[in-house]
Amino acid sequence: MSDGRTAPPHTGVEIAGSGSALPEHRLTNAELESLMDTSDEWILQRTGIRERRRHDTSTPYPTSDLGTAALENALDDAGMHAEGLGLVLCATMTPDSPTPAVSCRIAANLGLRTTGAIDLNAACSGFVFAVSTAHAMIASGLYDSIAVVGVDTVTRHCDYSTFGRGAAILFGDGAGAVILKKTNDTAKGMLAQAMHANGNGAKSLYIPCGLDQVEDPESHQAEDGSGVDPRLNDKIQMNGKGVFKFAVSKFPEVIQETLDLAGLTADRVDHYVCHQANARILEAARERFGLPESKLRVNIDRLGNTVAGSCPIVYDELKRESLLEPGQKVMFIAFGAGLTWGASLWQI
Ligand code: UT7
Numbered sequence: 001m002s003d004g005r006t007a008p009p010h011t012g013v014e015i016a017g018s019g020s021a022l023p024e025h026r027l028t029n030a031e032l033e034s035l036m037d038t039s040d041e042w043i044l045q046r047t048g049i050r051e052r053r054r055h056d057t058s059t060p061y062p063t064s065d066l067g068t069a070a071l072e073n074a075l076d077d078a079g080m081h082a083e084g085l086g087l088v089l090c091a092t093m094t095p096d097s098p099t100p101a102v103s104c105r106i107a108a109n110l111g112l113r114t115t116g117a118i119d120l121n122a123a124c125s126g127f128v129f130a131v132s133t134a135h136a137m138i139a140s141g142l143y144d145s146i147a148v149v150g151v152d153t154v155t156r157h158c159d160y161s162t163f164g165r166g167a168a169i170l171f172g173d174g175a176g177a178v179i180l181k182k183t184n185d186t187a188k189g190m191l192a193q194a195m196h197a198n199g200n201g202a203k204s205l206y207i208p209c210g211l212d213q214v215e216d217p218e219s220h221q222a223e224d225g226s227g228v229d230p231r232l233n234d235k236i237q238m239n240g241k242g243v244f245k246f247a248v249s250k251f252p253e254v255i256q257e258t259l260d261l262a263g264l265t266a267d268r269v270d271h272y273v274c275h276q277a278n279a280r281i282l283e284a285a286r287e288r289f290g291l292p293e294s295k296l297r298v299n300i301d302r303l304g305n306t307v308a309g310s311c312p313i314v315y316d317e318l319k320r321e322s323l324l325e326p327g328q329k330v331m332f333i334a335f336g337a338g339l340t341w342g343a344s345l346w347q348i
Helices: 029-035 040-047 062-078 102-109 123-139 162-168 199-204 240-262 279-288 307-320
Strands: 012-021 025-028 051-054 087-091 116-120 145-152 174-183 189-197 271-274 329-336 340-347
Touching: 012 062, 012 123, 012 189, 012 307, 025 029, 029 040, 040 279, 062 102, 062 145, 062 174, 062 307, 087 102, 087 123, 102 116, 102 145, 116 123, 123 145, 123 174, 123 189, 123 307, 123 329, 123 340, 145 307, 174 307, 189 240, 199 240, 240 279, 240 329, 240 340, 271 279, 271 307, 307 329
Parallel strands: 087 116, 087 145, 271 329
Antiparallel strands: 012 174, 025 051, 145 174, 189 340, 329 340
C-alpha cells in the first residue's frame, strides 16, 4: 500500500504484556434508579448494561491513577520494569486537567523522570489509534518498547439526574494497557489498520466546556429564560439515535476494510476485541460476519462503556483467561466521538 496503512514486513512487534484497572465502586442499575427516572429493564433492554464502575470521587487525579494501575499490571505481566519503556502513549478524552498530559502523570507515578510521554485523544477509538501509532514507531526503529494505555473516567462528566439520563446510564470508568516490544519474530505485529474521522459529526457526541459550546442552543434554553440551560455545561451530550446509526454502519464497514487490507476473510481472525458501547451494536456486527460468540467478547454488562479503556480491558480479560495463543489474529475495533472509527489487526 502506498498510503502506509499496512505494516512494513521487516520488524516484528509483540504485545508483551497487558493489564487493566477498575474502580471498586459498582454503579448498578438499581443505584441509578435511585438517582433518576429510569429502570433496570429499560437500561438492560436498550444497552445490555447491568452495572458500571465509578471512580472514587474524592480522588483529584482519577484518570492518571487508574492508568498507572493498569500500566503497573501490564509491566508485571510483561516481566518488565518501567525503566525499560521508551515511551508512554496514553489514549484518553478525560484527562484529570487540560494539562499536564495524563501520560506525564502516569510516567511520574512509575518513577520515570525523562521517558517521553504523549496523550492521544480519539475518544472511544483512542486505544485503537494509539496501538497502531505505537506499532509504527517501533516498526520504524524509533523505539524498542512502548506502553499504550487506554483510560477514561467519563462518569465525571455525567449528569446523574433524569435530565442527563440519556447518556449517563452508558458510561463507566476503567483503564487497560499493553506493552509493545520489538521482536525478531517477524510474524508478530500489526497486519493492517484503518483510522477514520469526520469532524462534521462532532455535535453527535461531545462535552461542552462552557455554555457557548452547546450545539443547537435554541433547543437547550433554561426554563427561566436566562439562556442556555446550565446543566449542560461540562456534561457529556449525545445524540443516541444518531450515534447508534453511525455505529451500526461503520463498525462492520471498518472490519471489512481491515480484513480486505490484510487479504483475510472474517473467519481467519481469532478474536474481535471490540469497543463496548452497546450490546445490540456488538450483536449486529457478530451476526453480520457470522462469528461465534467466543470470538467477540462482550463485557458491557459488567463495565458499561469505558471509552478508551474498553478495548484493552477486553484484551486483558482474554489474556487472564488464557484464551490468547501465540500465532492468533486479534482485531481491535472502535468508534466514538469525533466522530472517529478504526481498527487494528494483529498477529500475536
Ligand atoms: O462510544 C460511543 C457511545 N455512544 C453510543 O454508542 C450510543 C449509541 N446509542 C444508543 O446506545 C441508544 O441510542 C441509547 C441506549 C443511548 C438510547 O436508546 P434509544 O432507543 O435510542 O432511546 P431514545 O434516546 O430514543 O429514547 C427513547 C425513550 C425516550 O422517551 P420518549 O420520548 O419515547 O417518551 C427517552 O426520554 O426513552 C427515554 N429515555 C429513558 N428512559 C429511561 C432516555 N434515556 C432513558 C433512561 N431511562 N436512561
